[in-house]
Amino acid sequence: MSGAESSENFPTVQQEVARLVARPEVRSALNWLRSQEPQFLQWQMEVAGVAAPPFHEQERGNWLEAKFRELGLDDVHRDEVGNVYGTHPGYGRGFIALSAHMDTVFPPSTPLNIRQQGSRLYGPGVSDNGAGLTALLAIAALLQSVRLRHPVPVLFIANVGEEGEGDLRGMRHIFSQSRYKDLILHSLVLDGAGADTIVAEALGSRRFEVIVRGPGGHSWSDFGTANPIVVLGRAIQTFSQTPVPNSPKTTFNIGVIRGGTSVNSIPESASMRVDIRSTSPVEIERLEQAMRAALDHAVGEETRLVQARTTPARRPVGLSYEVVTIGNRPAGELDPQARILQVIRAVDTQLGNAAQVQRASTDANIPLSLGREAIAIGGGGAGGGAHTLQEWFDGNGRELGLKRILLTLLALSGASE
Secondary structure, three states: OOOOOOOOOHHHHHHHHHHHHHOHHHHHHHHHHHHOHHHHHHHHHHHHOOOOOOOOOHHHHHHHHHHHHHOOOEEEEEOOOOOEEEEEOOOOOOEEEEEEEOOOOOOOOOOOOOEEEOOEEEOOOOOOOHHHHHHHHHHHHHHHHOOOOOOOOEEEEEEOOOOHHHOOHHHHHHHHOOOOOOOEEEEEEEOOOEOOEEEEEEOEEEEEEEEEEOOOEEOOOOOOOOOHHHHHHHHHHHHOOOOOOOOOOEEEEEEEEEEOOOOOEEOOEEEEEEEEEEOOHHHHHHHHHHHHHHHHHHHHHHHHHHHHHOOHHHOOOOOEEEEEEEEEEOOEEOOOOOHHHHHHHHHHHHHOOOOEEEEEOOOOHHHHHOOOOEEEEOOEOEEEOOOOOOOEEEOOOHHHHHHHHHHHHHHHOOOOO
């Protein structure tokens, strides 16, 4: 048992959750979830079938806004970056935020052929984050269908910009510029499938686009001119040999390389995109410096070789590089004594569910980095193949995930009192 579980407050929180489950209206709500799986699968197929590529989530946002209105949420609206909001009223101050990101990693040209085979759905984005969005809609529908008193209002959010270069822009806006930024008491982020994890530790990351530029030229008549692709290749070779520790866990990846116009042209530019992650800000900084040192070495080596193989008149090399930060996700960690963590653990105990605290990069990074109470959990069921065209979701077991979300939400809102 962890320190959080063995704290003096845990038995009290456990009693709160037990009182919740004993209430007739809560038992009715849990039974209602069991009967709605066909509807949930239908919603999931529909939302996954609406494109939401990075920075172009408007069409899916339209669908979700209409669904929020259809489900009877109050004050349904969009903000300037595209986040969709709706509220379910309570009679206290502040909000419990329940959110799920609407964007996917797939470009606009990706065919979204969502199909169902029994309890399984197949197609891009059907689990990440079709499962989270469906859980969001399921809880909204439940609160409208079953009378449940909860003092603190619930703020439903379908947000943009979680994936890749979206760089958490939707969640950044919520906690920096939206009218709710100081009113959110707890954030419950729904991301993907499953019910066996609690993301309470935010994994920090930095992402870069590196652009190497040169004069370019013809492969025959300008042979010997500095080649940005060769420079990039040398830099990658050097950087890839940078040692990383197992603890704190630290990783790097070169995920995209671009450059050149034809096989017989010396390119004028070449670029790569680099992802650096660590549980330690110090290690992230060290790897960034190693990347820059590799680029300095590669430019210097290419410059030396060009000057050695060309005439003095052609010795100006014209090489340069630029490093552009395209992502910077802050790290953070939830206090082990935080109420939201005590509540989710008590709910898991009540449901007989085994879940582990994990570190990951999610929308919860933003509130956690600000010292706010937040966790990310799955929407139930099972999924696999995330970020591939072979992605799948199985609705068996979704009920457990939705019960977990509902009881956590009600306990945080003070419904057990």
